[in-house]
Amino acid sequence: MKKSRKILTMDDISARNQELVNGFWNWMETTDRARIVKFNVPGRTLRSIFDSDPLESTTLIDTMSDKIKRYQSVSPFRKQQFKITDPAQWTEDESLGGSLDIYSCYSIFKLWWLSQSIDKEEQQSPLQIIQVGRKYSCHPGSDKRIVLCLLKPQARVRCFYVHYPEFDPSPWHWTLPYDEVNTPDELVEMFHCANHHTFRFFHTNVKIDGHTFHVDDYHYKPFALGLHKAAVKYRKIKNKEKFEVDIDHLTYVDAIHRMGMMESKDMIDDIYFKNDWTFQLGEFKFLLVNDTWLPESFVKAPKSLIDSKYKTNTLTANSFTNNRPNISRHRLGQ
Known part of the structure; x- marks a missing residue:
């Protein structure tokens, strides 16, 4: 049975997070260039939106297949070594004690752990939908979407979207029942673990010009890249040398799942290759077809x-x- 939870407000989060939320809210209210909306959508519908661009080769299945291929290249020794690592090492950055092999283990193990976590607890944080040209993706939540939309499609996936009308004049959420998030308290309420010490809101200014985008932190790159693609797709850029836009953005990050994964690393033994064409991710079976690892039901x-x-x-x-x-x-x- 899923636990009842306390509804959080601004008073429950750190002073720094309050400052970041209020900073973005003030920008949003004074410029009137953005609105935050929230909505629920079935996982299968959401997957069709993520994979909607026929010119985009990277679907959720392709993303999942690539993760399996990277894991396949990891030696049995390194897979067992993952059990004695800690979250600080779950990175590709060797200067932090990580490696590509360890990160590949973390990346595939995270999907298995998330799929089990969803069975025990409700979705802790909404997926943040971002615009990428004329289509949509999500960040953060790129791994979570694989579980919610592909491996274990949910009847109800909670989402929110920072809508910039000048870049998305006919947004997808207009086709759905949705609600505007009218106060900072309503924003915080969507995040069930916003009072956790690893949870952090981010507020920054993103700059795009006629050629590229500029961000202060890598965490904003997916949003900034998508916004620049939207400017190109909707022909906002009339003169590449003169075009320049400054826009604020709000997002978040947390490491709550890493703490849960730390206690369950032995679950990596549930992830293995039966043979050269069969892969088992716990209860999920994948088959290799035309050089792509497909869920068994998709074959x-x-x-x-x-x-x-x-x-x-x-x-x-x-x-x-x-x-x-x-x-x-x-x-x-x-």
């Missing part, structure tokens, strides 16, 4: 309707037949 379905690999493989393809008489034979053959 006889196309990754997308435009995936040529599956169109030409009659053993694994689903057939789509168009019987409409008003479609020309030329179009039917495309």
Whole structure:
């Protein structure tokens, strides 16, 4: 049974976090250039939004497959060595005691741990949706979305979005029931662990020009990159040499999951390769098909309707037949 929880307000978070939230709120209210909205959406629907761009090759399945491939390259010794590491080492930065192998173990283990955590506790923090050109992604929460939308699709995924109308004039959330977040207290209330000592809000200024973006912290890079793509997609940049925009952004980070993972590192023994084409992530089985690790339930379905690999493989393809008489034979053959 999931535990009841205390609803948090600004009074429950650190003075520094209060300062950061209030700073962004003041900017938002005085400039009227952004609004925060919150909404709930089924995991499968959310996945279709993340994977909606036919020109974007990196779907959730591709992201998951890449994680498995990296884990496959790690030696058995290094996998066992992961059990004696601590969260400070779960990084690719060797100067901090980490390594690519240890980070690969952490990255795949985190998915297995999160999938089990979701069964025991409700979603602790909402996914933060960010704009990437004309499509959407999320940051933070890139690993969490794999669990919530692909491995164990949830009927209700809590999300929030900092909406900048000048860059997203027809936002996706308008197609959903949504609520505006009208006060700082309403913002804090969405984060069930905002009073944890590892939880931190971030507020900074992001600059984009006609050529690129500028941020003070790597944590803002996904948002800034997406905003710059939106400026290009919506033809905001008329003159590359003169175009320049300053905009504030609010996001968050926490390390609560790392503390839980620290106590459960033996669960990495539940992650293994049965053979060269079968991978087990705890209860989740993956099969290697056309150099991509697919969840077992996806093996006889196309990754997308435009995936040529599956169109030409009659053993694994689903057939789509168009019987409409008003479609020309030329179009039917495309």
